[in-house]
Amino acid sequence: MKYSLEQILTVLSEIKDPDSGKDLISLNAIESLVSEDNKISFSINLPKNPFLKSIEKACIKTIASKLSEDVKVEIKPAIKKIDFKKISFGRTDEQKILPGVKNILAVASGKGGVGKSTVSVNLAIALAKTGAKVGLLDADVYGPSIPKMLGVEDARPEIKKINGKDIIVPIEKQGIKMLSIGFFVKPEDALIWRGAMATSAINQFVKDADWGELDYFLIDLPPGTGDIHLTIVQAMPVTAAVIVSTPQQVALADALRGVSMFRAEKIEVPIIGFIENMAWFTPEELPENKYYIFGKDGLKDLAFRMDIPLLGQIPIVQSIREAGDEGKPVSLDETTPMGKAFNDLAKEIAIKIEERNANLDPTKKVEIDPDASCSA
Ligand SMILES: Nc1ncnc2c1ncn2[C@@H]1O[C@H](COP(=O)(O)OP(=O)(O)OP(=O)(O)O)[C@@H](O)[C@H]1O
Ligand SMILES: [Mg+2]
CATH class of the missing domain: 3.30.300.130 (Fe-S cluster assembly (FSCA))
Structure with missing residues (x-):
């Protein structure tokens, strides 16, 4: 039982x-x-x-x-509770963690609702269209939305026995493999339980799931800079992060917090770039017009100041939301302007990851120093 x-x-x-x-x-x-x-x-x-x-x-x-x-x-x-000052890196069993995965890319934001999941799912599909093998992990414990965006809300991952061990089989859709916290944590579950369940589920997704060989493993993070982020960097060596933001001032302040988290001493995940979402609004009947609803070039300016590349600007387009709601993300069709925008973004990201790998050492999984004293 x-x-x-x-x-x-x-x-x-x-x-x-x-x-x-x-x-x-x-x-x-x-x-x-x-x-x-x-x-x-x-x-x-x-x-x-x-x-x-x-x-x-x-x-x-x-x-x-x-x-x-x-x-x-x-x-x-x-x-022991984490004492940030005493986190140290260890490489002990790194080879065993996701051995077939080449690059782990965290998609983060500070603020909620800025389009992380939309970007994650469209990027995953666009990367797969280049011929890469792609996995997507929906780690948003507070609002897992990837299953809906891929039209697999009712899917349940199969569990198979390998060498007597239960292994989760990711769902395959639109050329990518995917697992979501949403399959295991239900919307009616009390918030207070979700943290505990999410930590355990994420560790299982990493250790006991059949991801196989992947060129890119994308992680759609929850908004903010909380426990789940720490769970992720402890569970696996994250190659790089991208930060999604709208140009709005309040979103920018939160994006900055995201930058600080990845750049924090002992976390040190390289940020390969910003993605500005909802950069402007263009009505379908006036395709030449751009309305800067959330302000103009806010993220571009921040990117310049922080010396982080701006990888792309995605406008507000009704079809992006509709496609997400219908489970058929816009990147599936490269002939549409929005499909092309995400496919171009994916190519830019692939280049940035290659540059990162050529210039920097592999990221190490964050480990807690066994001698760290309890902070609680
Ligand atoms: N460029 C865009 N144009 C139009 N609608 C968009 C665009 N980007 C995202 N949306 C819509 O905005 C809503 C929020 O987007 P999404 O769920 O991707 O954000 P999120 O950052 O993942 O949110 P959360 O913080 O809740 O996880 C969704 O309904 C999505 O379809
Ligand atoms: Mg989301």
């Missing part, structure tokens, strides 16, 4: 920490939760809590009484 993460978290939410009086889920204490056949493993992150042993016992007892006596419960030591 295999229990869903939601079932397990529901049971664990009944257990209170005597120290704070709060339950384990409200405390965000459950980490690395993995459910297998008749086996559940997780860790409890409550540093220096004097009641840890009795909380562990309560977890085992409650799982036995609420789920099953037969399920084996393994509570692993918690990974």
Whole structure:
């Protein structure tokens, strides 16, 4: 019997920490939760809590009484909370992480709704059209939208057994392989659970999914600069990042935060460029007219100041949204102006990645120094 993460978290939410009086889920204490056949493993992150042993016992007892006596419960030591100053790089098992993947590209933004997912999906398709093998991971735990954009909302990835291990098979659509947090975390799931589920799902997508050989593995990140971003850079060595923004001042401030995150000491993922989305509006009946709804060249100026290339400017076009809503992204048809815009952007990105690889060392996966002290 295999229990869903939601079932397990529901049971664990009944257990209170005597120290704070709060339950384990409200405390965000459950980490690395993995459910297998008749086996559940997780860790409890409550540093220096004097009641840890009795909380562990309560977890085992409650799982036995609420789920099953037969399920084996393994509570692993918690990974210490990250102390940013003490993050160090390690290359120990790097070869084993996504061995067939050549380039991992994170698509990020600071602000939400600026078009990250639209750009990710169109870029993935456009890169595949050049003959490259492309994978796309939708890591947006708060609003996974890639399945809809590819018209595979109802798809469920198959699980196959390889050497006795459960392996997730990515969905294949429009020439790309794709997995989404949306397949595993449901919109009705409480926000507080999503973080724990997302971390565990992302690690599974990286370690236990059959991506095979890929030239480009794109990651559509959630907005902001939060835990998921840190999970991603710890889970795999991200080759490079692109940052999507609109020219609007508030979006630019957030884009800058995105830049700071990737450039932070010990993270150091090279940013190969900005992409300005919703750069202007052109009505279909007046194709020569450009209306700068969110301001003109905002990102271009920022790009110049930060010494980051501006890889492309994508206007607001009704067909981009419609195509996304219908599950047929515009990049599929290179004969349309928008299709061409994304295909040109993809070629530019492929060049920038090659330049990056020629000039810089491979990125290392971020690892937490085992001697780092708990910051919580
Ligand atoms: N250039 C564009 N022209 C017209 N509509 C666009 C354009 N780019 C994105 N959209 C639309 O804007 C909405 C938001 O885009 P999208 O979901 O790609 O943004 P996001 O940054 O991924 O958002 P979130 O932060 O919620 O993940 C979608 O409905 C999308 O179809
Ligand atoms: Mg999105």
